[in-house]
Amino acid sequence: MPSDLSSFDPATGNAGTDHVFLYPVYDTLIDFEPETTEPIPGLATSWDYTDSLTLELKLREDVTFHDGEEFDADAVVANLNRSRDEGSNLQSELGSISDVVATDDYTVEIRLSEPDSALPLILSDRSGMMVSPAALEDPDTLASTPVGTGPWKFVDWNRGSAVKYTANADYWNDDVEVAPNLTFRVLTDPKTRVDSLITNQVDFSYQVGPADAEGLALNEAITVRSDPSMRVRMVYLDLSDDVMADERIREALNLAVDREQLANVGFFGYAQPASTYFPTTHWASVEEESAYPYDPERARELISEAGAEGEQISILLPNDANTVRIAEILRYSFNEVGLSVTMKPRELVQSTTEYFDEHRDPALLSAWTGRPDPAQTYAQLLAESGYYNAGSVPPPGLEEAVNESNEYTDNDARAESLKEAGRLDREFSTFVPLVFEDAIVAYANHVQGYEPNLLGKPKFTNVIEAG
Secondary structure, X not given: OOOOOOOOOOOOOOOOOHHHHHOOOOOEOEEEOOOOOOEEEOXXXXXXXXXXXXXXXXXXXXXXXXXXXXXXXXXXHHHHHHHOOOOOOOOOOOOOEEEEEEEEOOXXXXXXXXXXXXXXXXXXXXXXXXXOHHHHOOHHHHOOOOOOOOOEEEEEEEOOOEEEEEEOOOOOOOOOOOOOEEEXXXXXOHHHHHHHHHOOOOOEEOOOXXXXXXXXXXXOOXXXXXXXXXXXXXXXEOOOOOOOOOHHHHHHHHHOOOHHHHHHHHOOOOEEEOOOOOOOOOOOOOOOOOOOOOOHHXXXXXXXXXXXXXXXXXXXXEOOHHHHHHHHHHHHHHHHOOOEEEEEEEXXXXXXXXXXXXXXXXXXEXXXXXXXXXXXXXXXXXXXXXXXOOOOOOOOOHHHHHHHHXXXXXXXXXXXXXXXXXXXHHHXXXXXXXXXXXXXXXXXXXXXXXXXXXXXXXXXXOOEEOO
């Protein structure tokens, strides 16, 4: 793994890369199909909108948490109420919920204040991760000692070094294979991750750097996979900052970047230019019609109009070698249009904490790792209450467009309003999307069963050692 996780508490963690650490221990109420993110059964065997303001879940029976606690409707009520309560980073996703009621031991009614067709897929993400009710009583311990119903049980977390799991012998899903032991080693240096794979110290390398992929592919003992993903490398902007509050400066930052060149040079061709948060193949995308041109001359004009020549801007970023290299390309591009940009590398969790929680700097070079439902992306990333909208300034009209989309259950009907949300975001130049990154992984040939998903966040069930 290229970085450690921020927390084992699904409701309070702040890094999108946490998911890969969370999946082994936590099942979700609803799962998703890997290639399309269409909802499929998870801990809930079925779900149904009994009317426009009621979502009913039917739960699996005979499922237990790792601590022996029973999974039932009361456990679901406790988890969902906590995730929509103050202190949770998931409030914006669950804002449509007015009440959660256990109508019998294995049936839950989610009552809504407004229609919300995005909810099933929202429940396939952090909001749907089920924690033992006993563990919920001690959130401080939960942050470092997770207790779920998932395919593996937590063993140990040596911060900054490794996370260890062991197979859950009582796992409810007999249709998946679960390796006896699973260890995530945290190796922040891309070269070290590659060398560890080549020398058989690890079996699998996650988020292989584009610069290393082609060389690894020449090794006959190693398989390299590159798959499309919804991971958007981008620059987050805090619109509560005086400089970033000026829309002209935000647009200038977007026009200053040659995204084609960045994809080819910065990512060695393992990426596609991005101007929004959904690739052109996604049903809610407005990527082609909203693409930012590369126009440094217009960017300089906007900086001049804003009276911002020489304006000093500091940008936080994770300190891995790939991101630092990309940051230098961006720093040059931004400085060329009249700004004075300083890049501030930090350890990944530190960079996100300093930006989202402590608001130390007005910008962060990182990634939006994607979510199963597009409305979820807008809620978390752009809504006023969204955790990842550090300045709490939404694009005008966006939330209304997303709410309108949630009145429909058919994707074709939802798409019109969601595309309008994308256009509003583009007009507002909220952030600086850069590229959609390919999900590149490499693994020893004795590893079998790996299945990527559109989020680029593998779950590792059915991944086994051949022979």
